[in-house]
Amino acid sequence: MRLVSHPVLCNYYVTYRCNASCSFCDIWEKPSPYITVENLKENLRDLKALGVKVIDFTGGEPLLHRQLDLLLREAKAHGMITTVTSNGLLYPKYAERLRGLIDMLHFSLDSPDQEEHDKSRGVKCFDKVMESIEIASSFGERPDIIFTVFEDNIGKIRQLWEDICLPHNLVLILNPVFEYNNVGSNLSKESLAELQWWAKQKNVYLNEAFIQLRLDGGNRVDNPVCKAASTTIVISPENKLVLPCYHLGLRDFPIDGKLFDLYHSDEVQKLVALEGRLPACESCAINCYMQPSFAVEMNKYWWKALPSTIKYNRMKGTWKQMVRF
Template structure:
């Protein structure tokens, strides 16, 4: 049963450019412009009309955008919940200008071991992460530590939790790795690893969407009965100011917005593409967290119930639950 008929999230790619070279990501390989403020403002107006609650300013590395603070501030003026994930290379430079403008600020971490984290990111990020945590805390900010879980680093959750999160009162987000396109993301997560993740999710200060675990146990999205609602729950805007459908990772169609996002989204062409969400051949077995999370929020099914406890827990920890209603 559908609970919410309008999109709830916008993944706004401010640029595809990145100053890291993560082996499990290919976004940084794409050429890219940067979005401009006047265009973003027009899109914010239409996103509001479409019912979007949350804007995730993403990339690439979003802090490469020279007006990211202004974009975030404008989004807050519109009443959106804002999220941003950074590799931390530029956060110390931006920290004071970003203060109070990001509701859900995530710092990426792949290993508590400096050499391993830097190797994973393709550049020396670790020291900047440590500096960024200290800087954020000094400003009264509470960044989350976003730990992408691979089969090879699941044993490091405890060290990350005890070293970075527990002493600083920071939320640890466990983000199970997902496969897409031809990107090498390592071994499939084993049932033992999934069980470990579920146990960790019960601890204070740790967030994991348990529906991610259930979906992997079920073999991912199935085109015969899709759980994915990427097109109808999420609006994806590219740095070229195009509406990307049905999701960024599949990218079947990109349509120029031309200052007319509201009417474009409601057009017959877009609605037809949306009606096929989760049903494309490439959608079989998909577990991409970016689109499954909002998918779980808009339709009442077993995944909605699995996601509910973690969603409530996280929004209570972050103080954003009132803004969701």
Template structure:
């Protein structure tokens, strides 16, 4: 049973450019422009009319955009919940201008071992993450640590939690790695390893959506009975100011926005593509977290119930439930 019939999230790519070269990501390989402030203002207004309440300014590395603080300010003025994830390289320089503008600020950290983390990210950013934590704390900010989980770094979860998160009163977000396009992430986590993540996530200040685990155990999305509601829950806007459907990672079709995002999203051709969400051949077996999370939130089923406890835990901790209710 569908509970919410409007999109709830916008993944707004400010640029595909990145100052890291993560082995499990290909975004940094793309040439890319930067989004324009006037387009952001119009698109955010239309997103509000469409019912969206969360804006994820993403990339690439979003802090490479020189106007990122202005985008966040406009989003907050319109009442959106804002989220941003960074590798930490530029955060110390941006911190003062970002203060109070990001509701869910995530620092990517995949190991307590400097060499292991920097190797995976393709750039020396471990020390910048630690510096970013200190700077954020000094400004009264409450960032989270986003830990992308692979087989090879499972043993690092407890160290990151005990050595970095607990001493700094930070939430640890466990993000099981997923494959897409031609990007490989190594051997997939076994059921026993997935069960370990669920058990670990029961500790205080640890978040992991248990529906992610259920989906993986179920073999991912199935085109004959799709779990994925990517296109109807999430709008993806590219740095070229295009609407990307059905999701960024599949990117089957793009539509120039031209200042008319609301009308475009309501158009017949977009509705026809939305109707194919989760049903295209490339959707079979998909487990992409950033589209499954909103999918779990809008339809009452077993995934909704699995996602509920962790969703409540995180939003109560962060205080974002207030904006959600409003």
């Protein structure tokens, strides 16, 4: 049963550029401009009209955008819940400007071991993450740690949890690796079972529907769980609407200040109707699109996701913002 029929999330790519070169990501390889404040203002008007409640300023590395604080202020002025994920390299430099503007601030950290983390990111950033945690915490920002889980680092979760997250009272977000475009990999059933145990621990968030979906073999085109195109608006640095999702990216449409009308156009809605049903959608388990998919349709994944969703909102206090909507 569909509970919400309108988009709830915007993945707004402020740039594809990045100052790291992670082995499990190919976004940083793309040439890219930066979005403009003027385009954002136009799009925020229409995003709100479409029903979007959360805007994720993403990339690339979003802190490379020198006007990120202005982008965040505009989003907050429109009543949006804001989220930013950073590798930490630039946060100490811009922390004061960003203070109080990010509702969900995430720092990527994939190992408690400096050398191992820096190797996975292709740049020395471990020390900057630790510095960023101290600065953000001193501002009362309560950042989260996003740990992308692979077969070769799952054994490091405990040390990172005990040595970094618990002493700083940070939420550890476990992000199971996913495969796309010959990038990334899959996790074994043994590792998935271990993650299910971690989902129950203090200060740990893991959407358990992610695990169930992987055990089920991912999205099925004959009965898709993916609702990427109808739940998530994807806007590129070129100010284009990307469909059906960023990772598949079959089509993009110039927005030209008319996002609301464009989204409801016949051409776009025909692509929306194909969400989860295209050949490339078979076996997909991409977290950033499955998370909103699980939230809008009552099925077994909705029920699997519910306890962890409630847990995160209680830990972070974000339920207070949600009830406004």
